[in-house]
Amino acid sequence: MKKQLTANQQEELLSILEKRFEKNKSRHENLDWSKIEIKLKANPSKLWSLDEMERTEGEPDVIGYDQKTDEYLFVDCSAESPKGRRSICYDHEALEKRKEHKPADSAINMAHEMGIEILNEEQYKDLQKLGKFDAKTSSWILTPSEIRKLGGAIFSDFRYNTVFVYHNGADSYYAARGFRGLLRI
Numbered sequence: 305m306k307k308q309l310t311a312n313q314q315e316e317l318l319s320i321l322e323k324r325f326e327k328n329k330s331r332h333e334n335l336d337w338s339k340i341e342i343k344l345k346a347n348p349s350k351l352w353s354l355d356e357m358e359r360t361e362g363e364p365d366v367i368g369y370d371q372k373t374d375e376y377l378f379v380d381c382s383a384e385s386p387k388g389r390r391s392i393c394y395d396h397e398a399l400e401k402r403k404e405h406k407p408a409d410s411a412i413n414m415a416h417e418m419g420i421e422i423l424n425e426e427q428y429k430d431l432q433k434l435g436k437f438d439a440k441t442s443s444w445i446l447t448p449s450e451i452r453k454l455g456g457a458i459f460s461d462f463r464y465n466t467v468f469v470y471h472n473g474a475d476s477y478y479a480a481r482g483f484r485g486l487l488r489i
Contacts, residue, residue: 307352307419317355318344324365324381331381331434332366340366340376343489350489353419354378357485360388360418364487367434375488379423379431385441385482389414392482394444394457398474411444411483420485422446425469427486428460432467437484439463444483447474 309317318341325337344351357364362380369376380386393399395412415422423431424446431437442461451458457474459481460467 308348309351309355313355314345314348314351317351317358320358321354321364324363328365328381332368335366335369335376340489343376347489349419350487353487356418357386357420357487360386362386362389362485364485367431370488373488378487378489379427380484381431381435381437383435383437383439385438385443385480385484387482389482390441391477391479392444393477394447394474395452398457401475407477415483415485418485420487423484423486425458425460428484429467431484432462436462441480441482442470442478444481445469 322337354364357380361382363382364378365381366376367379392407393410395410399410411422428445438461442459444457444459447457455473456471458469458471460469
């Protein structure tokens with residue numbers, strides 16, 4: 305699969321991202337869009353990943369800057385778990401374990417194919433400080449290996465003004481559960 309956007313696709317995506325950036329300044333106070341845009345244009349494969357986040361309705365936006373690595377952090381900021389990434393189990397092993405009613409894919413595989421990371425528990429909780437996300441849906445989050453070895457996986461949501469972290473069998477899937485991704489640029 306070609307993981308590069310045409311010049312027109314790049315310009316269209318950059319326009320969407322800039323509008324979202326301007327509309328949601330509270331997510332990225334003290335960050336300058338022109339610096340971010342320079343980095344984006346210099347990284348076409350990252351633009352492709354952002355486009356995949358956008359295509360699956362994640363509404364990616366800048367939520368921070370890592371000074372140690374000189375990277376901007378883009379995260380799915382859609383109000384609910386991205387529609388184009390729901391009804392999936394946690395990982396490939398869980399997908400293979402399902403004998404009946406297999407979902408189309410897994411969160412870990414989709415994230416890998418998109419070139420993004422799944423949020424871990426700390427990142428998910430940090431995102432919730434920027435707004436209220438997953439009030440009606442839930443999102444798989446990166447599961448510690450000790451839990452995964454036992455067949456489980458964890459997910460989070462926001463209910464009753466609280467971020468909850470739950471467990472489920474890694475092979476489970478629900479119409480209202482997807483995953484949120486992180487892309488470093």
